[in-house]
Amino acid sequence: MYRRVACVYELLHVMKMNEKKAILVLEDGTCFNGCSLGAAGETSGELVFNTSMMGYQEILTDPSYAGQIVALTYPLIGNYGINEEDVESYRLFLEGFIVKECSPFSSNWRSKIDLSEYLTKNGIVGIQGIDTRSLTCHIRDFGSQQGIISTVDFDMIRLQEKAKSAPGLTGRDLVAKVTCEKPYDWVNKEGAPHLSPRYKVIVYDCGVKYSILRKLAHAGCSVHVVPAKTSFETVLEMNPDGIVLSNGPGDPSVVSYMIKNIKGLLGKRPIFGICLGHQLLALALGLKTSKLKFGHHGGNQPVMDLSTKKVEITAQNHCFAVEIPSQGMLHKSSYGDVEITHLNLNDKSVEGLKCHSVPAFSVQYHPEASPGPHDADYLFDRFLQTMKS
Amino acid sequence: MPKRNDIEKILIIGSGPIVIGQACEFDYSGTQACHALREEGYTVILVNSNPATIMTDPEVADKTYIEPITTEIITKIIEKERPQAILPTLGGQTGLNAAVSLAEKGVLDKFNVELIGAKLKAIKMAEDRSQFKAAMGRIGVQVPESVYVNSLDTALKIIDAIGFPAIIRASFTLGGSGGSTAYNIEEYKEYITTGLETSPIHEVLVERSVLGWKEYELEVMRDLKDNVVIICSIENFDPMGVHTGDSITVAPAQTLTDMEYQKMRDAAVRIIREIGVETGGSNIQFSINPENGEMLAIEMNPRVSRSSALASKATGFPIAKIAAKLAIGYTLDEIPNDITRYTPACFEPAIDYCVVKIPRFNFDKFPDTTQELTIHMKSVGEVMAIGRTFKEAVGKAIRSLETGRSGFDPLLPSGIDAWTAEQKSEYLQTKLITPTPDRLWHIADAFRLGMSLDEIYNYSRIDKWFLYNIKQITDLENEIKQRHLKGNDASQKNRDFAMDAELLAKAKQYGFSDIFLARLCGSDEKTIREYRYRRSVRPVFKHVDTCAAEFKAFTPYLYSTYETSCEADPTTKRKIIILGSGPNRIGQGIEFDYCCVHGVYALKELGYETIMVNCNPETVSTDYDTSDRLYFEPLTMEDVLEIIHKEKPEGVIVQFGGQTPLKLAVPLEKEGVKILGTSPENIDVAEDRERFALLMNRLGLKQPENGCANSAEDAKKIAKRIGYPVLLRPSYVLGGSAMRIVYDEQGLEHYISHAVEVSPEHPVLIDSFLQDAIEIDVDAISDGEEVFIGGVMEHIEEAGVHSGDSACSLPPYSVNNEIIEELKKETRIIALALNVIGLINIQYAVKDKVIYVLEVNPRASRTIPFVSKAIGVPMAKIAAKVIAGEKLRGLNMPENITMRHTAVKEAVFPFLKFKGVDTLLGPEMKSTGEVMGLDKDFGRAYAKAQMSANYCLPLVGSVFISVRDKDKKPIVQIAKKLLQMGFKITATKGTAAALSEENISVTPVLKVIEGRPNIVDHIKNNEVQLVINTAEGKAAQEASFSIRRTALTYQIPYFTTVAGAVAAVRAIEALKSGTLDVRSIQECHQR
Ligand SMILES: Nc1ncnc2c1ncn2[C@@H]1O[C@H](COP(=O)(O)OP(=O)(O)O)[C@@H](O)[C@H]1O
């Protein structure tokens, strides 16, 4: 690795004239020299790459990226700036940001500030001007690993050590870091639709993306968000029509309190799990989760609905996945049969499941998209249906 | 779903000749479709009149009909072959229209043939603007307001509602003309009137204009299970008002938030479902208001299009191939992605680079027309470039164009420094407001002159993000000048050139070519290149892999960029690089791509690894599975050398791609590259007129008397010596067409003072112009010992009409055998004298039984595909094998070809697209494409060629004749024949007199200048079915201009040479003597 690095340095040093230098070092010693993007300083986390060509603002504000340094494979980022609407949470949770070229100039009628300014304001340390494609190939071939970006320390050996010792995702409860402190009710900017709320929905906030709340509110639900640690008894006392297990960061297996809550809620109220919520539901149902080589992060993942055999192009962002049950596509749980309903056509991994005897279903991908295609919108209606019956 | 087994024979209709708006992209898509369908075990019947296509190769379809794409002919083919289905969506607009008319005329029902891919209803809904509008209404997608009107009055009533500027489109115009933008009431009245006139149903559409809005395209695919995916989003650099075909375009969309993009995606999905295109690809155009994001749908093409080809090359997703598989029942999830192998085609490509397409224009050939770009396509070709940034990609695209620009070269007029600020900004304003092919460069100039980004935006309406990127480029340009101009004065430049390596690398990452850098630093390309090598500032190569590296790529489809890790990993196999022909342009089109592709096929057969280099996204050669390895790169020294250094091939083939690679032969060899085939030395002998003249003398072969003038005086002397008329070939042109025939000394003086510069640096070549000579093309292959004569083609039009523009016949139809044998002999002599290894093309002129050599092209020629298909011998393939070292003897060539049929090539012209251009032919090539007519005798073959070229010869009616004096004799026979065949004859005074003298009954008609109703009125009133009109001298030509132009607009067949008229008469005779029948080339060439 180091030899390649040397020449990397030779050439890449180049574009950084009159720009502040930054360096990215991976656990395995691979190193990329670029220039500073956003805040100065040092940051470490697990490296993931996202292949979406648009939607960097949504990605930046997605709480699921807590603990991670996000590299975008599309090289030209920041072109349309940052606007006030396309936010998925109240702050940026990711550890660091990597792009090939961040546009110093934004062009869009909604744009309020430039991307780099936005990152600086939010204290995000980033790097640009590196060969993001070779970084992506590296992660693809050797699996995801820890990385560190620094604009202050340029000693590769020392940085590699820091990268190694950085906390990984596995076995770490990141939900606790991102969930809201107290419950709150959600109302869309454009206000609730005219019809009075049809259903009362409680959303467990494991790092929820606002778009989930927007979709629910838009579908005519009164939306109440609660912290992940809220006990299922408390939730039941609020007497909701249905419960949504939100997306969120990290390793599901260690979020025991959520798993406990879900067990308490199964069969009592309709449940809809999204992403991490899907993994937590699976765990509650006795299925296993495990870490993928480098996860799915992007807006072009083909998923087949096994009942209709139709394919939807989905937005995804996860490093862990539910394992295919040993008994095959049907899993016998203490809550009755659990069926695998969706598969990823790229790697045949589990993308959705449904309980036969209790009203509960979940998907690994993001029906709320943002960023990504809206093909899976129908799932919110499906949830409304389950609440009706 | 499994593939359908209720059908086993499928008819594919090609797109016919290359015309503006329909180029090789449909050869690419059609060829892919044929391969895909046969792979699935279907029998494929193909009809296409264009011989220069890969799809019409005998191996590509089971039965190949090189026949006119007309309802009548295709009906015959259907009757003969009885296919169960037609796949109409892969042959461009021509194929689609043909299918529609077959359906509407009941042919499909009669022979129960099914339309697969798109049903009639869907096609109509997408194509008919009012139906489309209604459909959009049903699904709540906005379109620009528009109203149909049938009279000027109603037009005037509704205009307030629409407002100015307004787009006016005439319905069902022949040749797709009509349609313009009116900015004021005068223009409005004018366009409405002409529109109503040209529309056969006297209807025009008046549409709200959204000029200046952003324009986008989405490539959409749908399968029978109703899965829909978007393959690629394309953003137009030029805003609405410039046809997407003429716009610089960029993929993916650069300035859309995900929110806006998904809104567009949702609309696209709803649109393809509502229109009901069952399977395959569609192209949907949108427009967005940059002020508030308001979105409108502009149009949908329910078929693969130019943009689909671009999208395929831009993403690596083979739209046409997949479309074909979907049409026969497969669904997207059942088809694997060739590039990643283990993932399905049911996904949306993610790309991690920026793609820039720039159209190639040929206005230089049509100096009389405006270069303004409008809603009608005028470009003749395009280049695509891939880079990791927009700046890099646009730089690569510019040098791919081969317009002599190596980057953002300044276009500022000399002496501008003396101008006042006002004058400058006035100049820039006009350059920025009016879209022209040069606007991209004017933007850079505007920045150089310090105009602000906002100002440039206000004039051009080009998105500020693009403008900013260009500013970054000009800023860097400045920095380089600042830091490196000093100390680099001519005296010591080459010796010790130095440049900060960081700055150099940054410049490369910004897409600066070595030549451009050399210009900036007052150095030269070689110096910069060698310095760059020394400082190891070299490009790396990356994969186009459909998935932004998420999965491993298995097909080596590569582009260069200045980054750190290289993915090329070349093999150690025996390998040969074939250089492609770059963008289509008049004079160098699809024929050369055809030859390159055949070169690849042949070398594969010989077991070589083949490496293709090209930058034209429309072509078969840039399909990732044509060659073993594809480099999508500019065809310049710099870029080609980098590939050669990386791949280290046994050699490079330069003779298939036309002049583009041929130009590189000598310089490449200087860099130690092995050129396979004819040696650069001998190429130079053939290309350099002086060296060539010496050779001709040595061989005792005749050339037209010629000389080379270094001054006006010189020129006159030489012309006198040679004798008028003379043909002038200046080496430097002040604009306008280069070659010119002058008949006398005034003509010469005028030309020299107005059109060209004559000086020792810019000499003018003067040839005696052979009048009324027969021109003949010969294509041959030589292995250095033996020469195989592929074809001797007799031109219909006399010498003086460019070989690419005149029709020709194989075998010859008038010259006798001694001449033919003599031509073959001379060809052998020349080929061996030049020690040609591979292809050679020679143009001869025969006058009074004397043979003159006009020129020798030591390379593939335009006629290679035509000859190959006429004689059933794949010339280019054989040449490739010879180049690789095989001997003709070993390739068991047919001794002498006996043809059981006649093949006629006819050219097609873009005149209709260019207002105010005369249709007279000359020594400058103007045609964009060609067709082939095949039949048992010349008359029929010529008739078919005319049909294919869309000149429908009349069988009855009245013929208008108006010819120059020297033609008044030969025209008599023609007139007699026409009378015998029952035509009425009308003529202008002089001609009428000449004819009546020979007591031919003729009705005189008025010339335009003589009052009304004149000949133009008669043509418009549809009282003329055929026009024969020759004119000589400026005055006569201007006087008769409107006749030819009107005939053109009203699609009345016209002939501007006597030779053409003679042939036409023979064709009409043939047509009257019985109907035409059809024959596949497989039948023609059974041995
Ligand atoms: N309403 C309009 N206002 C301004 N420009 C338009 C409008 N409609 C079309 N155009 C321009 O004309 C071009 C050609 O129009 P289009 O409808 O796509 O016809 P075509 O079939 O020739 O592609 C478009 O690419 C766009 O730039």
Ligand SMILES: Nc1ncnc2c1ncn2[C@@H]1O[C@H](COP(=O)(O)OP(=O)(O)O)[C@@H](O)[C@H]1O
């Ligand atoms: N001496 C000549 N007399 C008559 N016609 C000529 C003569 N030289 C060239 N031409 C005409 O001009 C055309 C173009 O000339 P050519 O030398 O072939 O240039 P190009 O390189 O464009 O093919 C020829 O096809 C021929 O019709």
Ligand SMILES: [Mg+2]
């Ligand atoms: Mg269009």
Ligand SMILES: [Mg+2]
């Ligand atoms: Mg020629």
